[in-house]
Amino acid sequence: MTQHTPPQWYKSAVFYELSVRTFADGNGDGKGDFPGLTGKLDYLRTLGVDCLWLLPFYPSPLRDDGYDVADYTGIHPDLGTIEDFQFFLAEAHSRGLRVIADLVTNHTSSEHPWFQAARRGPTLPDGSPNEYHDYYVWSDTGTEYPGARIIFTDTETSNWTRDEVCGRYYWHRFFSHQPDLNFDNPKVIEEILDAARFWLNTGLDGFRVDAVPYLVEREGTNCENLPETHEILKKMRRMVDTEYPGRLLLAEANQWPEDVAEYFGTEADPEFHMCFNFPVMPRLYMSLKKEDTTSIREIMGRLPEIPSFGQWATFLRNHDELTLEMVDDDERAFMYAAYSPDTRMRINVGIRRRLAPLLNNERRRIELLNSVLLALPGSPILYYGDEIGMGDDLGLADRNGVRTPMQWNAGISGGFSTAWPSDCFFPPISDPVYGYQRVNVQAQERDPGSLLQWTSRQLEARRQHPAFAHGDLKFVETNNTSVLAFTRTHENEVLLIVCNFAANAQAATLDLGEYVGRTPVTLSGASPFPPVTEGPYTLMMGRHEYYWLRLN
Numbered sequence: 001m002t003q004h005t006p007p008q009w010y011k012s013a014v015f016y017e018l019s020v021r022t023f024a025d026g027n028g029d030g031k032g033d034f035p036g037l038t039g040k041l042d043y044l045r046t047l048g049v050d051c052l053w054l055l056p057f058y059p060s061p062l063r064d065d066g067y068d069v070a071d072y073t074g075i076h077p078d079l080g081t082i083e084d085f086q087f088f089l090a091e092a093h094s095r096g097l098r099v100i101a102d103l104v105t106n107h108t109s110s111e112h113p114w115f116q117a118a119r120r121g122p123t124l125p126d127g128s129p130n131e132y133h134d135y136y137v138w139s140d141t142g143t144e145y146p147g148a149r150i151i152f153t154d155t156e157t158s159n160w161t162r163d164e165v166c167g168r169y170y171w172h173r174f175f176s177h178q179p180d181l182n183f184d185n186p187k188v189i190e191e192i193l194d195a196a197r198f199w200l201n202t203g204l205d206g207f208r209v210d211a212v213p214y215l216v217e218r219e220g221t222n223c224e225n226l227p228e229t230h231e232i233l234k235k236m237r238r239m240v241d242t243e244y245p246g247r248l249l250l251a252e253a254n255q256w257p258e259d260v261a262e263y264f265g266t267e268a269d270p271e272f273h274m275c276f277n278f279p280v281m282p283r284l285y286m287s288l289k290k291e292d293t294t295s296i297r298e299i300m301g302r303l304p305e306i307p308s309f310g311q312w313a314t315f316l317r318n319h320d321e322l323t324l325e326m327v328d329d330d331e332r333a334f335m336y337a338a339y340s341p342d343t344r345m346r347i348n349v350g351i352r353r354r355l356a357p358l359l360n361n362e363r364r365r366i367e368l369l370n371s372v373l374l375a376l377p378g379s380p381i382l383y384y385g386d387e388i389g390m391g392d393d394l395g396l397a398d399r400n401g402v403r404t405p406m407q408w409n410a411g412i413s414g415g416f417s418t419a420w421p422s423d424c425f426f427p428p429i430s431d432p433v434y435g436y437q438r439v440n441v442q443a444q445e446r447d448p449g450s451l452l453q454w455t456s457r458q459l460e461a462r463r464q465h466p467a468f469a470h471g472d473l474k475f476v477e478t479n480n481t482s483v484l485a486f487t488r489t490h491e492n493e494v495l496l497i498v499c500n501f502a503a504n505a506q507a508a509t510l511d512l513g514e515y516v517g518r519t520p521v522t523l524s525g526a527s528p529f530p531p532v533t534e535g536p537y538t539l540m541m542g543r544h545e546y547y548w549l550r551l552n
């Protein structure tokens with residue numbers, strides 16, 4: 001593969017998010033590792049994804065699943081060596097797979113040597129200044145920036161914590177063991193850029209940059225999306241474009257459309273190539289329960305124009321809770337009632353469940369939401385295990401219930417490891433509905449009707465039709481709000497996507513006036529539907545049915 005070309009490869013890529021620690025164990029110690037992952041690359045290639053997103057794999061005390069980084073340029077010893085990483089990357093590239101990784105910029109672990117040095121205070125015993133103190137954000141009172149909300153509401157009561165060694169308070173937007181870096185210090189910016197350079201020098205294809213809205217703090221603001229933060233991120237992009245052209249920066253900015261779009265920057269002064277479309281995600285689930293797709297149309301209509309290099313990243317689930325930050329209070333209450341009947345399912349501002357359990361393990365619902373995900377503008381990101389309908393484990397703390405080992409077969413520990421389940425990093429799921437004995441890759445590879453094979457076929461269909469990746473979006477008027485219809489148009493191709501979000505059969509009349517004379521043809525099977533005429537175009541749809549059609 002020619003590395004890092006074409007320049008906008010990410011626009012047609014399907015991403016696959018995984019944790020090395022829970023994907024495949026190569027040495028039988030119960031913890032996933034790079035050799036194990038390397039052994040599964042053919043599976044990922046066959047599935048049909050294009051780019052892997054690796055959750056943090058750096059040395060870490062693992063109090064936030066690796067988002068508490070203790071060394072930006074190392075590999076966590078459980079996961080292998082830098083040579084194992086390089087071999088994995090070369091093997092991925094040789095299969096045409098790209099790889100991006102998390103870059104955790106906002107904070108470090110409190111065990112990072114920078115923070116340990118910072119705790120010694122602004123001045124060292126010999127009277128010289130302690131340059132590391134200024135790597136973090138300190139206060140003598142812990143009263144500054146009262147306008148900043150607390151993000152981990154279930155654990156933290158303040159964004160300030162007093163450090164007993166230093167005798168001062170340090171700032172943290174997430175866990176108190178994750179002190180925020182001080183981005184007003186130019187040395188910190190250089191340290192982070194150097195960490196990025198280290199991995200880009202290995203050949204890594206880019207980063208998902210964690211928690212970007214919170215880099216800079218200013219009194220009198222909510223300390224999110226500040227102009228100073230954007231300036232730093234633009235600097236990062238300039239470094240990448242200058243030194244590593246073709247590599248990708250993807251922003252994790254869990255913000256409203258108007259604010260998230262700012263993270264693309266402009267044509268002249270770009271920031272991120274991609275941003276997650278957080279606002280649309282909960283509305284897909286909400287529409288399903290309400291049997292009303294109005295909110296999807298509204299939020300997509302609210303997305304501002306983005307620069308020509310920009311691409312949205314769409315997703316149904318990830319390693320965190322299903323976040324409900326981007327809905328209003330009534331919608332949040334609706335979502336909690338609809339999708340978290342057991343209070344153990346709730347955490348912070350969201351719901352800690354996987355895709356299949358959220359959708360009652362109903363195949364038609366799972367296919368429907370995936371078919372919308374793959375057809376909306378943006379590059380879809382699949383979360384490992386969702387392609388086989390894995391379940392979750394509410395008995396595990398924090399968000400770990402959605403991070404259990406990948407289920408490869410019905411053997412010991414689901415084929416994840418040769419270690420006993422109790423010796424695995426997290427125990428593999430073994431309940432009667434979602435357990436590895438029943439839900440696993442091997443069984444689904446042998447079953448042409450499986451969710452795995454359906455997913456693979458959908459990805460192939462998506463690849464065959466560039467309008468999915470590059471097409472303009474236009475919603476089609478229907479007389480039935482349960483039915484979402486839209487076109488994706490690219491060059492000579494027009495795709496028509498129609499999805500019934502209702503749990504009962506529906507009839508919907510579509511306004512296809514501008515396509516009179518064209519014949520809708522199914523993408524799978526090439527079956528022609530009645531041609532579009534001057535009159536209303538009525539479709540009958542089964543419950544949770546979807547059509548991917550081409551207008552010939």
Ligand SMILES: OC[C@H]1O[C@H](O[C@H]2O[C@H](CO)[C@@H](O)[C@H](O)[C@H]2O)[C@H](O)[C@@H](O)[C@@H]1O
Nearest residue numbers: 064067151174210211252254320321323
């Ligand atoms: O590194 C701290 C956290 O950063 C990311 O977090 C985000 O997740 C939150 C929900 O868990 C979300 O509400 C917030 O807007 C995000 O920035 C990362 O994905 C987390 O795993 C991590 O704990």
Ligand SMILES: [Ca+2]
Nearest residue numbers: 025027031033
């Ligand atoms: Ca291992």
